[in-house]
Amino acid sequence: MASRFATHEHHEFLAAAHEALESPNLQLALSRLGETLAAGNRTAFERLPGSSLLRDKARAIKDETLAHLDGHIEQLERAIVARGGHVHFATDGSAAVAIVREIIRKAGAKRVVKSKSMVTEEIHLNQHLEESGVEVTETDFGEFIIQVAGERPSHLVGPALHKTAEEMAVCLNERFDAHLTKEPHVMAQFARGYLRRKFAEADVGITGGNFLIAETGTVVIVSNEGNARLTTSVPRIMVSLVGIEKVIPRLADLPVFLKVLARAATGQKMSIYTSLVTGPRRPGEADGPEEFHLVLLDNGRSRILGSPMRESLFCIRCGACLNICPVYRKIGGHAYGGTYSGPIGAVITPLFDGHRQNQHQPHASSLCGACQAACPVKIQIPELLIRNRAAQHDEHLTPRGEELVYRVWSRLMRSPFWYRLMTRTAARVLPWFARDGWLTRLPGPLAGWTACRDFPAPAKKSFRDQWREDCSCRVRGD
Numbered sequence: 275m276a277s278r279f280a281t282h283e284h285h286e287f288l289a290a291a292h293e294a295l296e297s298p299n300l301q302l303a304l305s306r307l308g309e310t311l312a313a314g315n316r317t318a319f320e321r322l323p324g325s326s327l328l329r330d331k332a333r334a335i336k337d338e339t340l341a342h343l344d345g346h347i348e349q350l351e352r353a354i355v356a357r358g359g360h361v362h363f364a365t366d367g368s369a370a371v372a373i374v375r376e377i378i379r380k381a382g383a384k385r386v387v388k389s390k391s392m393v394t395e396e397i398h399l400n401q402h403l404e405e406s407g408v409e410v411t412e413t414d415f416g417e418f419i420i421q422v423a424g425e426r427p428s429h430l431v432g433p434a435l436h437k438t439a440e441e442m443a444v445c446l447n448e449r450f451d452a453h454l455t456k457e458p459h460v461m462a463q464f465a466r467g468y469l470r471r472k473f474a475e476a477d478v479g480i481t482g483g484n485f486l487i488a489e490t491g492t493v494v495i496v497s498n499e500g501n502a503r504l505t506t507s508v509p510r511i512m513v514s515l516v517g518i519e520k521v522i523p524r525l526a527d528l529p530v531f532l533k534v535l536a537r538a539a540t541g542q543k544m545s546i547y548t549s550l551v552t553g554p555r556r557p558g559e560a561d562g563p564e565e566f567h568l569v570l571l572d573n574g575r576s577r578i579l580g581s582p583m584r585e586s587l588f589c590i591r592c593g594a595c596l597n598i599c600p601v602y603r604k605i606g607g608h609a610y611g612g613t614y615s616g617p618i619g620a621v622i623t624p625l626f627d628g629h630r631q632n633q634h635q636p637h638a639s640s641l642c643g644a645c646q647a648a649c650p651v652k653i654q655i656p657e658l659l660i661r662n663r664a665a666q667h668d669e670h671l672t673p674r675g676e677e678l679v680y681r682v683w684s685r686l687m688r689s690p691f692w693y694r695l696m697t698r699t700a701a702r703v704l705p706w707f708a709r710d711g712w713l714t715r716l717p718g719p720l721a722g723w724t725a726c727r728d729f730p731a732p733a734k735k736s737f738r739d740q741w742r743e744d745c746s747c748r749v750r751g752d
């Protein structure tokens with residue numbers, strides 16, 4: 275497996291971003307984010323008394339868990355094995371794919387149903403299973419749509435969020451030769467009928483996991499559609515593929531995360547379905563898998579754990595930082611080029627897959643801090659983005675011209691003499707190019723500033739000059 279993520283060069287990012295900006299359908303789909311998911315998050319936390327303390331608590335649990343992650347993973351493994359389940363450790367995507375393939379091969383299985391899982395997207399599991407002749411069906415409605423469309427998710431919790439209802443109907447009609455209208459209940463009814471048959475035929479159900487409870491050996495899967503519950507209970511074999519950072523120590527910690535996850539993701543008090551699966555079905559139980567496997571994926575996470583970027587592992591993949599981000603809300607998820615998009619994607623994609631291939635990611639941000647304010651575990655995303663930019667500099671990935679400009683700028687800013695000279699010169703020269711007090715076109719590398727907006731012309735007198743004059747007037751008693 276050459277690359278865990280589809281990488282994106284800088285020029286590809288810019289081209290994809292421009293294309294996104296020019297797509298009326300995408301802009302329409304994204305424009306709804308502000309009043310739906312982003313507003314839901316804000317209102318839900320405002321209505322919850324002590325919500326800031328709850329978020330602090332969730333953050334503290336994550337922090338404490340990661341400090342002793344090895345011990346918690348061992349406890350998790352013991353608990354699952356004691357319940358008759360199997361635990362596998364995958365260092366990277368190739369290892370995880372090999373493990374899942376082997377489970378399927380041993381079972382003689384040919385059909386797999388899946389519930390939504392970003393980790394399986396991360397390692398391109400569907401593609402690998404299909405190459406080995408296994409039929410894979412996504413059962414989350416959004417995932418089902420993008421599987422039919424041959425696309426990848428554009429959002430952590432709304433994989434088909436980039437599509438309008440009309441586009442979804444066209445996509446289903448073309449694939450199934452159906453005559454569906456764009457009404458959500460019409461498409462949902464069709465998908466329900468189709469997917470029920472797939473559930474009944476499947477030998478293996480593959481899920482991700484929102485949390486893993488070390489104390490009890492439980493995989494927790496949160497969804498709003500009920501498809502995860504069918505994936506875990508109808509097929510004979512269940513496989514959960516989960517990143518190692520999803521472990522939490524105790525069952526008592528779970529309500530903290532369920533409360534913040536639902537509010538942050540969709541503004542709900544609770545998601546509709548919360549499934550807790552603890553090993554295979556035991557004698558006397560009505561449903562559940564005969565065989566249960568947990569595949570714990572590292573894929574670079576333990577390297578991040580020991581680095582200053584450790585905090586990025588607190589992420590519970592709620593998508594709130596995407597919904598509020600002014601960049602994501604204009605260009606959508608696909609332009610970022612990786613499995614994970616938006617602010618948290620810009621943090622973790624270069625960590626997983628290298629800074630060189632993802633130089634645009636940490637710069638696809640205004641550093642306004644809205645992501646951090648919306649994050650249910652208060653991850654300091656702007657700080658992490660700046661660290662990624664610094665890492666690019668350390669790896670000598672910054673263009674030479676840019677490096678030179680900042681070097682000169684830093685010297686000027688540290689010298690009062692040069693700073694004064696520079697601001698006075700700018701105040702004298704730039705107004706020549708201004709029209710009605712605005713600069714509409716800056717030259718050379720500064721052109722980007724004025725490509726989409728005007729730049730205010732500098733005041734004729736600098737603040738320092740005004741201050742000095744004001745002080746001398748007061749001394750003279752004018």
Ligand code: SF4
Pocket residue numbers: 430538588589590591592593594595596618645648649650651652653
């Ligand atoms: S960084 Fe925070 S807001 Fe963004 S997806 Fe992760 S938990 Fe949610």
